[in-house]
Amino acid sequence: MKILGHRGMGKGEGENSLLSLIRATQLGADGVETDVWLTKDGSLILTHDEDLKRLFGVDIKIKEVSYKELKKAKLISDEKLTTLEKAYLELPDDVIINVEIKDPDAARFVVPLVKSFDALERTVFSSFIHECLSEVRKADPKAKIGLLIGEDAEGKGLEYIEELIGHYAPFSLHLPVQIFERFGLKIGLELLKGFRNKGIKIALWTLNDPELALKVRTQCDYLITDNLTAMLAVKGGR
Incomplete structure (x- = not known):
């Protein structure tokens, strides 16, 4: 099981900043x-929201401004916004990076950048879109x-996920931790095992409860968390 820091050190102050990403590693x-x-102007900026109101209190939409x-x-700055390029420059070259594409216009630019760092093997590209x-x-x-997988799967059943898997043939399936609330722990784990038996890696987001992590870690390849210290302790306790 690999532990991935959600937005670096987690959601909240400093999220997705270079310092947060470095600190997590x-x-x-x-x-x-x-x-x-x-x-x-074609810069790949690391931030979750389409605008900067929540993080910095300014009414600026990323897509409407230039890097300059x-x-x-x-x-x-290292404490505020950074670029995907800077992340690959500064993070250790053995670190796994899950690049979640929030902006469809960014999709065709991310792979060439990652390849320029010879980092394709350690990168997973995901998106709700x-x-x-x-x-x-x-x-x-x-x-x-x-x-x-997120809200788009609400009420659509497992057939919907199976159809998506058939269409995209993904390396990994990124499921919300709420899957265990919906199906229960036993059935949820059986579902994960079934996907993994097909050769699909499982990533669970955003898993912050160490007790639940202990119960599901055998069927989880990537655990994405805001509670990094606790999840590292869970991993170390195996």
């Missing part, structure tokens, strides 16, 4: 999960795509 995380948007404008506004996965696969058939 320094604590012992196997990798990080981060989110990417494209600026109007963000820098002029003093929003580019599943068409982005086709763009990633088109950019390089060897790219690892993570089928991210």
Whole structure:
């Protein structure tokens, strides 16, 4: 089981900043999960939201500004916004990076950048916007795509997920931890085992409860968490 720091050290202050990503790896995380948007001048910025209201209290949409404008506004720094390029430059070269594509316009740019660092093997590209996965696969058939399942699957049943798997042939299936609330622990684990028996890696997000992590770790390949210290302790206790 690999532990990935959600947005680095977790959701909240400093999330997706370079310092947060680095700190997660320094604590012992196997990798990080981060989110990417494209600026109007083609820079790949790491941030979760389409605008900067929640994080920095400013009414700026990433897609409507340039990197230069963000820098002029003093929003580019190790403690605030950074780029995907900077992350690959500064993080250790053995760290797993789960690049979640928030912006469809960013999809065709992420693979060439990752390849420029010879980091395709340790990168998983995921997105709730599943068409982005086709763009990633088109950019390089060897790219690892993570089928991210969220609200789109509500009420659609397991058949919907099976159809998506058949269409995208993902490297990994990224499931919300709420799967165990919906199906119960025993059935949930059986479902994960079934997917893994088909050769699909399982990533659970966002798993912050160490007791639940202890129960599911045998059927989890990647655990994405805001509670990094506790999850590392769970892993170390095996």
